[in-house]
Amino acid sequence: MYIPKDYQLEDTEEIHAFLRQYGFAVLVNQTRGKLWATHIPLLLDFDGQGNPLFLGHISKMNPQSEGFAENEDVLAVFTGPHHYISSSWYDHENVPTWNYEAVHVYGKVHILTHAEALESLSKLVDHYEKDSEKPIRVADLSEKTMRESRGIIAFSIEITAIEGQKKLSQNRDAKNYQNIIRSLEKLNDNEALALAKLMKENRK
Numbered sequence: 001m002y003i004p005k006d007y008q009l010e011d012t013e014e015i016h017a018f019l020r021q022y023g024f025a026v027l028v029n030q031t032r033g034k035l036w037a038t039h040i041p042l043l044l045d046f047d048g049q050g051n052p053l054f055l056g057h058i059s060k061m062n063p064q065s066e067g068f069a070e071n072e073d074v075l076a077v078f079t080g081p082h083h084y085i086s087s088s089w090y091d092h093e094n095v096p097t098w099n100y101e102a103v104h105v106y107g108k109v110h111i112l113t114h115a116e117a118l119e120s121l122s123k124l125v126d127h128y129e130k131d132s133e134k135p136i137r138v139a140d141l142s143e144k145t146m147r148e149s150r151g152i153i154a155f156s157i158e159i160t161a162i163e164g165q166k167k168l169s170q171n172r173d174a175k176n177y178q179n180i181i182r183s184l185e186k187l188n189d190n191e192a193l194a195l196a197k198l199m200k201e202n203r204k
Contacts, residue, residue: 001104001163006171009103009164016052018103018164019044019078023127026077027056029109031067038064042076042157043124054107054157055120065153072108074157081194085169089183090176099180099195103164107157117154118146168199177203 009015025042028035042054054076058064068074082100087093112120122138129135138146169180177199184196 001102001165003163003165007165007167009101009166015103015162015164016044018080018101019105022078022080024078025105027058027064028075028077029064029067029073030071031064036064036067038062041124041128042078043120043127045123045156052159054105054159055123055154056157057117057120057152057154060151060153062153068109068111068153068155072110074107074109076105076107076157078103078105081191081198083184083187083189083192083195085180086183089179090172091179092176097169099168099199101164101166101168101198103162105157105159106161106163107159109155109157112154112156114149117152118149120154120156121149166202168195168202170202 009018023041023043024039026037026039027042028037030036038058040056040058042056045053045055047053080101082098085097085099087096118138125136125138129137169177172180181196181199184192184199187193
């Protein structure tokens with residue numbers, strides 16, 4: 001993706017933290033001669049050598065799986081808080097814009113065995129159940145429920161490149177930067193509030 005220098009996100013730890021927090025991605029590949037996209041959770045994991053990778057799965061009914069066999073290359077798009085930024089929030093005339101944070105991950109898909117798929121599902125469920133009052137575990141589910149796992153294709157994604165962009169009005173002076181934050185907070189909108197919080201953390 002096009003990333004102006006001021007908005008480059010290159011810190012590995014920050015990118016990994018972002019990918020853990022905003023793990024619901026759009027997975028894109030070539031299927032049946034056209035671009036195909038599926039919205040799925042992807043879990044950041046690491047192999048035995050400490051190299052980052054992603055774990056995920058889709059339904060066997062999803063034609064995208066055909067594309068995995070034809071071309072292993074995929075693109076996963078992750079987005080965080082975003083919102084419209086009105087130029088009326090500045091102390092001078094300018095154009096409106098949009099603030100956001102996004103990471104694009106390029107990689108190669110590797111299909112998992114059924115045993116590996118169950119391990120992948122366990123890691124995914126454990127990750128999202130960690131804050132639950134009564135967390136469930138894949139190992140505790142009945143045989144009848146786990147039959148549904150036969151209907152998925154699980155995979156890992158070997159990461160070949162990562163591009164990150166954090167467009168948070170970094171090019172604005174302190175006064176206008178704070179004006180934007182206050183204006184977002186006045187909207188009392190969840191997305192706007194999340195973006196305002198991110199902007200505060202970005203310029204402490």
